[in-house]
Structure formats: C-alpha cells, structure tokens
Amino acid sequence: MSRVLEFEGIRNFRHFGEYDARDGAKVRSGLYRSGHFHNATPADQQKLKALNISVVADLRRPRERDNEPSNWGEGLRVLQSDIAGHKEPPHLRFIREGDVSLDGVQGWMRSTYRRLPNEQGNQEVFAAGLRELATHGADEGFVVHCAAGKDRTGLFCALTLSLAGVPFDVIVDDYVMTNQAVDYDALVPVVQKRLHETYDRMIPEPALRTFLGVEGDYLHEAFDEIGSAEAYVSGVLGLSDAEIAAVRENLIAR
Template identity: 30%
Template sequence: MSENRIPDVSATERWIELEGVVNMRDSGGLPTRDGGTVQPLRLLRSDNLQDLSEDDVRHVVEVLGVSDIVDLRSDTEVSTEGPGPLWHVESLTHHHHSLFADGRAVTAEQALAVPEHSTRPVRDATFWSEHYLGYLASRPDSVSAALDVVSRSSGATVVHCAAGKDRTGTVVALALAVAGVPHEVIVEDYALTGERIEKIIARLMPRDLYGTALRQQSVDDQRPRPETMQTILDTLQEEFGGATGWLSQQGWADGDIERLRTRLTT
C-alpha cells in the first residue's frame, strides 16, 4: 500500500452508521502532503438527511458535534422533500447553496445527472466529469459559499446533496485539495461511495422525486469512477493552478484560503 493511500475503512472507522443515512463518512484521518492529516469531525459528507431518527439527530448533535449543515440540493428538491428533522434543532445553522441556477425548476434527471436527451452512455466518465465541471462553471458562488461555511464552522460541518456522490463529491474534493490531501487520495475517497451505491439508490428509489429517473439506469450507471474525479483535479490544476487558484479567482484572499486549510488540518 502506498504512503498516501487511504487506510482500510474498517480500521479508520470513517463511515458513520446511522439509521437514516447510508453514505455519511468523516474526512478525518486522510493524509496531507506535509505529513499531517485532516482532523476528525471537521468535514463530514452525506446523502440526504430527510430520514434521520431521533437517535440519529441526537448522535449528530451530541456525539459528532455538528454545528453547520451545507445543503447542495436544488430549490426544487428542497421544496419537494420538505424540511428534515435537523431543521428543528436550534443549535444547527443550515446553509442552502444550490448548484443549479436560482429559481430554475430542476428535474430529478438533472439533480442525479441522468441525461434526458443524450446519446452518450451515463457510465462514460467524460459525461460525469463534464457534469461536475459544470457545477464550478455555473455556480461558483455556491461552491465558494459552501467552502466558506466549512472554513468558519465552530463544529463539524455536514455537506450533503441527495446521494452524497456528485455535488457533495465535487465540493468535498475542493476542500480536501485545499487542505493538501494528495490527488490520488481524494480520488480514492470519492470512489469510496461506490461501496454504498446500492444502498443509496435503494433509499432514493421510493421517493417520487428520484425514483423515475433512477429506474432509467442500472446501478453501475450511478457508480462513481476514479477517472471522473481525476479529470476534475487535473483540470483545476491545468486551468487554475489547483483548487486554491480556483478559489483565488472567486475572490478568496490568501488569508481566506489559509483559514479553510487551518480549519481542516489543525
């Protein structure tokens, strides 16, 4: 196993097992290039939080120490699904930063990256990488705002969308890149969601908003592929000098970038 490779998940216990989610895990423990690690309970990633039980809510607040929720779902998803159980917890601050245009009616196909009129197979990694780069091109304000929340949070921040795979994967990848996590580790962390893809789809399939779109695909169509995230990181490096360069173009000062890096690693 290479020096920067993610240790066995069962050993690091990065998966967070709750009744109401299937794809929540902690970024804590991932190595950085300078020999450090991402600190535990700073940045959590998850599928949607609509089904949390009372025990789950208690665990999120009292054990995980979550203070902020970053919801990347579209306005359509948020309004259709309604408020989840965490909305009623006064100690939590909710931040909604859709990765789709404001006021735009978003279909389930768009939210889950299921092409409605495309002849390219969904399993083509080029399709997925273009889709993720579209988030950065069309909603840099939301991506930047989500990362700003992480940098200023007093406790753990949960970043989530519907599946915790595409939108969440893009935002978390940028955060980890700023923290100094090697690209190969970020890629492996992104692909780790593949271990839970069947459970993720089973959670979303009964929901009116997502079920029809998901039935158009096989499980493998939605499975994350390492080359997709590698393309995103390579593109950021080639066009902006990396995630920090991209944030600089969004108006982040050196101190802002250092605040995010410090929050995740110190």
C-alpha cells in the same frame, strides 16, 4: 477504523477528516459528508446531535430542498443557494429524457463533472463552506451534503482536502468510497422501480449503478476543468490569499 457512520435513514454519511496532509500534519476531525437528511429518524437525529454538528453546507437546489426537506434539529447554521431557482435539476432532466444506456450515462457523468465547478449555486455554497471552515472551531462538527453525497459533495471535499495538502490519490480514494458506503444491491432495485413509476423509463441495472455511483475519472474531469484547487478557489470562488491561508491553517489538527 471505518470512516462510514451507519444511520437508519441517511445514506453515505462518513467523515472526511484525519487524513495525512503536507509536512507531516494531519487534517482535523469533525468534518463530515453525506447524502440528504430528509429520511433521518429520531434515532438518527440523536446520533447527529452527539457529533456536535453546528454547520450544514447544503448543495442542493431549491427544488430538491422543497421535494425532500431536511430533517434536522434546531440551532444549526445552514449554507445554501437559491440561485438556481426552481428549475428542474439536471440529473432529473437527464433521467426523464437523456440517453440512459451505459455509454450514455458514463458520458453524461463526465460532462456533469465539467459542469459542476461552473454552476453559480455550487460556487456560492463552495465559497461559503470554505469561509466557514476558515473560522470553524475544531470542537464543532461540519457537514456538507447534496442529494446523494457523491458529486457536488465529492467536489467540495476534494477541494477542501487539496487545500489542506492531502495527496490527490488519497483524495480520489476518499471520493470513490461512496461505492462501498452505499448498499447498491439494495438501493438499485428500489430506485429502478421508482424511476419506472415516475418517468415510465426502465434504466438497465449496469447503467443505473453507474448513475448512482462514482468513478475516479469523474473527479479528474472536474480538476481538468478547474486546474488547481488554489487557482479555482481564488480566481472563481473569490477567496483572498488571507482567507485561503486561514482555511488551510484551520483544517490542520492541533
């Protein structure tokens, strides 16, 4: 069964639960990850409603949220951070003035994954999302997203699955699923044209595919930076041992 759920205006929406965990257990259902919801259609909203989603962890910065407001229904608990203020997001600054050769993009992506765990806004939403998962009902849907649903979202999902005891190679497989979930043949020309019109920069197709996609090495960069998920969640995000135990317990299917 495919983990990818098709929507009209939402990219990279898929569930990241139901993986095999430690000691023969299985991660529960109702856990979703995605790109932004600005272009969600009425049909998309009805489909989302059927998933019984009650909590949204939005990892985008304030400027991103202002530029592309979420098109959600009512009655949702939304987790987000205003720490970054309205500064230009790093990925947009890179597109505007960085080295957009293939080597330049690959280098920037690796540095991004060393930076993401240390950004306070990410840490705030990571912690809030995990604390929500510690008490979140199994009959309620939970979704985490950023702009594209691959980098910040990918790191949060990797942390969550790691706490649940999912093997790291399976976590990486879930992470790189973005490359199959998104139709890059259709997306790359559209983004290439938009970036040329907005920034007067023509990014070569291989470099843009690398920028829009993921590679397993990137996730390894993040975990080389943070060490184990447990150490990071405890020492950096500030969850107590009891909270971490509650996250683990509540992530397992009953």
